[in-house]
Amino acid sequence: MESGPVDLGGFYGTVDIHLELEERLAKFTGREEAIIYSYGFATISSAIPAYSKRRDIIFCDEGVCFAVQKGLAASRSKIKYFRHNDMDHLEQLLEEQLKLDKKNPAKEKVTRKFIVAEALYMNHGDLCPLPKLVEFRNRYRTPIFLEESLSFGVLGEHGRGATEHWGLKPGDVDLICASLETAMGSTGGFCAGKSYVVDHQRLSGIGYCFSASMPPMLAAASIKGLDIMEGSPQIFSQLRDKAVAMRRLLRGTPGLRVCGESVNPVIHLQLACPSSSRDTDDELLERVARECIDSGVAVVVAKYLKEELKLPPASLRVTVCVELSEDELEKAAKVIKTAAAKHIL
Amino acid sequence: MAAVENRAPEAESPEKQQQQRTPKEVFEPPPLLRAVMTYISYIVLYAVSLVGDTLRKLGLKTSGHVEVTKKEDWFKMNRGFETFFARNMYRRVRDCWNRPIASTPGAYTELVDRVSDDYNWTFRHTGGSTNCLNLGSYNYLGFAENTGPCADAAHQSTLDYGAGTCSPARELGTLDVHKKLEALVARFVGKPAALVFGMGFATNSMNIPALMGKGDLLISDQLNHASLVTGAKLSGATVRVFKHNNMKSLENVLRRAVTEGQPRRLRAWRKILIVVEGVYSMEGSVCKLAEIVRLKKKYKAYVYLDEAHSIGAMGPTGRGVSEYWGVDPADIDIMMGTFTKSFGAAGGYIAANQDVINYLRGASHSTTYAASVPAPVAQQIITSMTIIMGDDGTKEGEKRVAQLLDNSRYFRQRLTEMNFIVYGNEDSPVVPILLYEPGKVTSFSRELLKKKIAVVVVGFPATSIVEARARICLSASHTRDMLDYALKEINEVGDLLLLKK
Numbered sequence: 001m002e003s004g005p006v007d008l009g010g011f012y013g014t015v016d017i018h019l020e021l022e023e024r025l026a027k028f029t030g031r032e033e034a035i036i037y038s039y040g041f042a043t044i045s046s047a048i049p050a051y052s053k054r055r056d057i058i059f060c061d062e063g064v065c066f067a068v069q070k071g072l073a074a075s076r077s078k079i080k081y082f083r084h085n086d087m088d089h090l091e092q093l094l095e096e097q098l099k100l101d102k103k104n105p106a107k108e109k110v111t112r113k114f115i116v117a118e119a120l121y122m123n124h125g126d127l128c129p130l131p132k133l134v135e136f137r138n139r140y141r142t143p144i145f146l147e148e149s150l151s152f153g154v155l156g157e158h159g160r161g162a163t164e165h166w167g168l169k170p171g172d173v174d175l176i177c178a179s180l181e182t183a184m185g186s187t188g189g190f191c192a193g194k195s196y197v198v199d200h201q202r203l204s205g206i207g208y209c210f211s212a213s214m215p216p217m218l219a220a221a222s223i224k225g226l227d228i229m230e231g232s233p234q235i236f237s238q239l240r241d242k243a244v245a246m247r248r249l250l251r252g253t254p255g256l257r258v259c260g261e262s263v264n265p266v267i268h269l270q271l272a273c274p275s276s277s278r279d280t281d282d283e284l285l286e287r288v289a290r291e292c293i294d295s296g297v298a299v300v301v302a303k304y305l306k307e308e309l310k311l312p313p314a315s316l317r318v319t320v321c322v323e324l325s326e327d328e329l330e331k332a333a334k335v336i337k338t339a340a341a342k343h344i345l
Numbered sequence: 346m347a348a349v350e351n352r353a354p355e356a357e358s359p360e361k362q363q364q365q366r367t368p369k370e371v372f373e374p375p376p377l378l379r380a381v382m383t384y385i386s387y388i389v390l391y392a393v394s395l396v397g398d399t400l401r402k403l404g405l406k407t408s409g410h411v412e413v414t415k416k417e418d419w420f421k422m423n424r425g426f427e428t429f430f431a432r433n434m435y436r437r438v439r440d441c442w443n444r445p446i447a448s449t450p451g452a453y454t455e456l457v458d459r460v461s462d463d464y465n466w467t468f469r470h471t472g473g474s475t476n477c478l479n480l481g482s483y484n485y486l487g488f489a490e491n492t493g494p495c496a497d498a499a500h501q502s503t504l505d506y507g508a509g510t511c512s513p514a515r516e517l518g519t520l521d522v523h524k525k526l527e528a529l530v531a532r533f534v535g536k537p538a539a540l541v542f543g544m545g546f547a548t549n550s551m552n553i554p555a556l557m558g559k560g561d562l563l564i565s566d567q568l569n570h571a572s573l574v575t576g577a578k579l580s581g582a583t584v585r586v587f588k589h590n591n592m593k594s595l596e597n598v599l600r601r602a603v604t605e606g607q608p609r610r611l612r613a614w615r616k617i618l619i620v621v622e623g624v625y626s627m628e629g630s631v632c633k634l635a636e637i638v639r640l641k642k643k644y645k646a647y648v649y650l651d652e653a654h655s656i657g658a659m660g661p662t663g664r665g666v667s668e669y670w671g672v673d674p675a676d677i678d679i680m681m682g683t684f685t686k687s688f689g690a691a692g693g694y695i696a697a698n699q700d701v702i703n704y705l706r707g708a709s710h711s712t713t714y715a716a717s718v719p720a721p722v723a724q725q726i727i728t729s730m731t732i733i734m735g736d737d738g739t740k741e742g743e744k745r746v747a748q749l750l751d752n753s754r755y756f757r758q759r760l761t762e763m764n765f766i767v768y769g770n771e772d773s774p775v776v777p778i779l780l781y782e783p784g785k786v787t788s789f790s791r792e793l794l795k796k797k798i799a800v801v802v803v804g805f806p807a808t809s810i811v812e813a814r815a816r817i818c819l820s821a822s823h824t825r826d827m828l829d830y831a832l833k834e835i836n837e838v839g840d841l842l843l844l845k846k
Contacts, residue, residue: 010442010443011442011481011482011801012444012446012450012454012456012479012481012482012799012801013450013482014443014444014445014446015445015446015447016445016446016447016457018445019445038544038691039543039544039546039547039715039716040715040716041544041547041551041710041711041714041715041716042544042546042547051420051422053425065714066710066713066714067714067715070579070710073579074575074578074579109421110421111421112420112421141419142419143419143420174419174420179716180509181509181510181511181716182511184509185507185508185509185511186508186509186719187508187509187543187716187719187722196422197420197422200422200428200431202443203427203431203435204427206546206571206575207546207547209571210546210570210571210572211544211545211546211572212545212683212685212691214691215690215691215719215721215722217499217503217508217721218508218509218719218721218722221508221509298517300512300516300517302516303513303515303516303713304713305708305710305713305714307554307710317516
């Protein structure tokens, strides 16, 4: 198979291997159908505007990542942000909307409403309380779009994502979108859900219709990735254990604070005492990162653009891989602590 | 060969060359009878669809996605023309699109055999495949191969670097292959520096917002691609449109912008960017680049050139429309292109001056948040670009570019001789044949498939309602025999469906 797609999905760009990958992803996540995008970022940012249009309403968490923000901007819908992981605030917004709907049932009939959240927040590292969201979904009849880029292949006994982790049914979350560029180590992304919902994106998802399809070789890489995930289900609990271990090792790093959910392999080390200048903070963390790289441990300073809705605090990002041994994690934590001690204090 | 006779002498200025070439672009308006029949077809189709939907709502018809017409549909998909169209009109004919293939999309491709037992609601693969002549893929220079130097290099690259990079370019996602690729792209296109991205669509939609903002004016061609329109919308700049490839219309828009300035604020625009494409894939037209550069210099605007379909496919050595018209790349401020078409890979690039690229490296949405180009894809681009430039020591690149031009001219000439209505520029590798009525659009596709020829047809809403067409994409891997076979069959189908003038 050559490494290029050479065409739009609708015009002989769909190779049988894409169809196979879609079937496998649908089966793995326990849903009716899946659709593949050739770029992880394009997945959620094309999915949201495919369903939500100008006069619709979206209830979205403030802490969502940039790709979701672009999807919201492209939809032109009315966005109602609720404070990060604050379920009371979301309930308040939903109640307000319910009152408005009761006053104007004709308008309610033609207005779509959606809840958008991330299973594991990329910028903050914490979990979203999915069972509560599902409760709101059923009570207020508002479908949920869940961004699962960091939870796919991480959460759940078999790595199926947030739905498995919380013990919910696949049908409780209407549409999940995930990137295959994270845990899967390939290219692209996918959306999965009910057939009639996902099928809509084949004509309305602009990242799907107007873009070339995924290179067949990388689709094959994803299929092999799924084979490995299905064949070795123990790697998920191993990964989570290593994430917990690394967080324990990094506790007490001078000048830095370990943030996020304990099982999240993406660990944000935020500055314990940030200064008033974001540039100074970033430069300080860059020095720490460079020191770590010089000592043989590659870490990055999390990069954001000023266009972010709410700029997350400056942080060093440490990602745990399941293939690292306990020794290697200990050595890495030591290097990070030494570098932090040298530059921050 | 016809290719040699029509070439203008090199000593002439780009504008004079352009004037000599302009008459070769043809856009005949639709014949009245055909236009009327098209409208009647759509009206009948709409009426039948309304009946079908009503029956489904009353529960008398149960085929298809019935959930959509039920009250429990929280997605409220029933609202809006889009889903109505998809469910009733598009669904009837959707076997003409999304045809899966089971091989590389080369000159011939294996089309997976599929049938529908329920009027196109679902498809069933019969297990076989048919070898068809491929006139639909953008395989301009024939690099969609799974053997040869490109495939070998990509294979080795996968063994060295793995499949994906797992990171954005700014966060440990930049490989040495990317640096090599960016230097090569800059040299190929003739600009000081370049930046590469993982998706062609995203190159536009994620970088135009980084370059333009509130207080800027973006002047866009009427028929620009969805990625340019998305990028323009997301940027927050004011967007004005000029008539497709119409330089008078562009000059009027520029003049108005410069004299009036920003509405209500009575200030000049911070900057004005003219966004055009090299080759328009639906029309087959080529932008009048020399004239655009003249206007941009006169009104002090900038030019953003999207060469998705023209890089590798136009110009004597495949360097794009700037080479085709003899325009100096230094006059074009930002040159953008994709690697999907002529290079058999994926992704896009932006080439400009060093300071623009330095700025974009830090401000682009793609370098900060989206994964970088996978290593095997980058290697495929490097190898194919090296071949096209002739740096591999062979004449293969030169041969392919010349073959593509020859194929484009021959095919278009023969179709026009057969009295088909064909749009576009004589030298462009995209050949749209106008079909008009929706019934003819689908019959054309199905009849040719019976003859083992795979074509792409496009109708409403991708084109205007009367101008549905078949879009043939020529390739350097097509031989004269293949083209003659295709022409013979298209001629027969044209007579059968009354497609000729």
